Amino acid sequence: MNQTAPLQQEPQFYHAETGSLIGNDLSGYLRSKPSRPALNDNYLIKRFLMYPPKSCQTIFAGIRYIPPGHRYELDGAGRLTAMSRYWYPTHIKERRFRSEQDLITEFLSHYEKAVERTLQGGKKIGSHLSGGLDSGSVSFLAAGILKAQQRELTTFTSTEYFDTGERKNKFGNEAHYAAMTARSQPNIRPLYFNCPDISLLQATQLGVRVLADVPHGMGNLYWLFEIAEYAKEHGFDVVLNGQTGNATVSWKGTRWKDHARALAKEFWPPRFNLEKSLADARQIPGHFRPNAPERQVLNRDFLSRFTVGDLLRQDSDELDKELWGMKKFQIELLRPRHNPLPLFWHKLSAHYGTQYLDPTADVDLTAFCLSVPESYYAKNGGRNLIRTAMAGKMPDEVVFNRKKGLQSSDIRERWLREKKELLDLLNDRERTAKAAEYLDLKFLVRLAENMESIDYSWFGSISRAVGLIMLTEEYLS
Numbered sequence: 332m333n334q335t336a337p338l339q340q341e342p343q344f345y346h347a348e349t350g351s352l353i354g355n356d357l358s359g360y361l362r363s364k365p366s367r368p369a370l371n372d373n374y375l376i377k378r379f380l381m382y383p384p385k386s387c388q389t390i391f392a393g394i395r396y397i398p399p400g401h402r403y404e405l406d407g408a409g410r411l412t413a414m415s416r417y418w419y420p421t422h423i424k425e426r427r428f429r430s431e432q433d434l435i436t437e438f439l440s441h442y443e444k445a446v447e448r449t450l451q452g453g454k455k456i457g458s459h460l461s462g463g464l465d466s467g468s469v470s471f472l473a474a475g476i477l478k479a480q481q482r483e484l485t486t487f488t489s490t491e492y493f494d495t496g497e498r499k500n501k502f503g504n505e506a507h508y509a510a511m512t513a514r515s516q517p518n519i520r521p522l523y524f525n526c527p528d529i530s531l532l533q534a535t536q537l538g539v540r541v542l543a544d545v546p547h548g549m550g551n552l553y554w555l556f557e558i559a560e561y562a563k564e565h566g567f568d569v570v571l572n573g574q575t576g577n578a579t580v581s582w583k584g585t586r587w588k589d590h591a592r593a594l595a596k597e598f599w600p601p602r603f604n605l606e607k608s609l610a611d612a613r614q615i616p617g618h619f620r621p622n623a624p625e626r627q628v629l630n631r632d633f634l635s636r637f638t639v640g641d642l643l644r645q646d647s648d649e650l651d652k653e654l655w656g657m658k659k660f661q662i663e664l665l666r667p668r669h670n671p672l673p674l675f676w677h678k679l680s681a682h683y684g685t686q687y688l689d690p691t692a693d694v695d696l697t698a699f700c701l702s703v704p705e706s707y708y709a710k711n712g713g714r715n716l717i718r719t720a721m722a723g724k725m726p727d728e729v730v731f732n733r734k735k736g737l738q739s740s741d742i743r744e745r746w747l748r749e750k751k752e753l754l755d756l757l758n759d760r761e762r763t764a765k766a767a768e769y770l771d772l773k774f775l776v777r778l779a780e781n782m783e784s785i786d787y788s789w790f791g792s793i794s795r796a797v798g799l800i801m802l803t804e805e806y807l808s
Contacts, residue, residue, distance in 0.1 A: 337400040337418040338575065338665065338692040342674045344389065344396050350411035355677065357389065358543040367807050368392065375769060376609065376637050378545060379629055379795060385645040387669045390544050390802070398648070399670050420662045421653035423701040434707070435720050438699065442580060445693035446472045453569030457562055460486035460521065462508030462729070462736045464717050465576025469690055471725050473571055474516035485520045485567070486513055489554040492525040493744035503740025511726040529553040531745055532752055535794065539802040541682045546675060549794035550739045563683045574672050576691035578664035579700040581717040584708025585660050605640035612639050628796045630771040657705040665697065742790045746782055753779050756800065765803035770796050
């Protein structure tokens with residue numbers, strides 16, 4: 332019997348119709364086939380209109396991946412014959428701790444062991460370090476373990492090249508807070524990457540080749556690849572991150588009023604016409620632009636082929652009937668049904684030959700974090716567990732900072748630098764011929780022409796649209 336890990340999985344792709352297992356290298360598999368794949372239209376509407384798509388589909392029609400936390404059986408020909416869930420985060424019960432000190436001591440023990448497991452076998456260790464608490468606490472604890480071994484930890488921090496100040500109560504340049512965390516351990520060697528010469532178009536092209544997808548964070552690929560290239564060139568064999576931390580170690584907590592509001596929505600849901608065309612719907616739950624779907628980068632003809640019901644229809648899972656109560660929100664943020672984030676890190680690892688590992692997704696640590704009462708997380712404005720555990724260890728200015736970092740905060744300025752090349756791409760009928768079946772290219776040209784004044788949030792849509800153009804070139808031409 333084979334199985335996928337509960338959270339930190341190595342992907343196993345398969346053909347939905349035949350059950351034939353493809354393995355973990357989807358990009359290599361597609362390149363090896365003489366025929367060109369078709370795109371998965373249903374996945375596309377979800378990828379552009381919702382986040383995250385609650386499905387184990389891929390962007391290619393008929394190709395899926397086995398969900399996290401599942402056992403599966405193969406026949407002699409390597410075809411998938413059975414699949415069932417074995418990991419149920421819903422079965423983990425909240426505990427009562429004798430004292431807050433007992434809770435914090437046990438939490439730190441689990442967290443340090445999780446970090447230690449990711450360091451085993453690593454000869455040269457690096458860690459992503461933002462200005463926040465997830466990668467910050469991972470880096471702090473990893474440095475402490477390595478310090479006892481008289482070893483160094485190198486941290487990698489993405490910073491802005493163009494000064495943007497603050498936007499929406501978020502800080503764009505994470506170097507200030509990251510440097511504070513780095514100074515809290517004497518064996519941290521901090522490195523900062525502002526990527527002055529990286530082309531967004533080139534990074535996007537590399538992204539679709541490596542990932543065989545149009546992931547949500549397309550606008551972050553330029554600095555992720557820059558750091559990955561550096562790590563490879565300088566012999567780092569393990570690089571840590573804290574990607575899952577906001578669902579485990581730094582979970583914000585659910586307040587009773589939030590829970591009551593969610594229950595009200597379940598019993599008195601908003602009324603949506605599920606049969607209404609996506610091209611005509613004015614409000615769509617989970618939609619990036621709920622009040623103006625006609626302004627989406629997808630073209631009207633493509634949208635008109637789908638209804639609101641098509642968009643909201645998701646894969647079923649045995650967890651669905653068990654997801655209720657105060658823990659529902661934390662478990663859903665873990666994405667136990669479908670988790671594209673480990674797929675991204677696995678593909679990055681395979682391409683660069685460096686292991687990218689996330690201690691905050693450790694299954695034992697996750698189980699402990701799910702056992703902590705929601706009321707404790709929600710105390711003192713939220714994220715109480717990590718703040719209490721790290722107070723007096725990491726710098727207080729980092730631990731108690733309420734502002735969030737804004738990744739790729741200078742993406743407008745970076746796209747402006749490539750405005751001519753972007754417009755050339757969007758106006759190239761040959762290169763965009765296949766993508767034009769899905770995208771509203773005229774609208775995208777208007778966005779590009781006016782990018783000095785459009786809302787910052789549009790740049791994610793632009794990045795995904797460029798990714799789709801390049802993916803159709805790479806795999807469908």
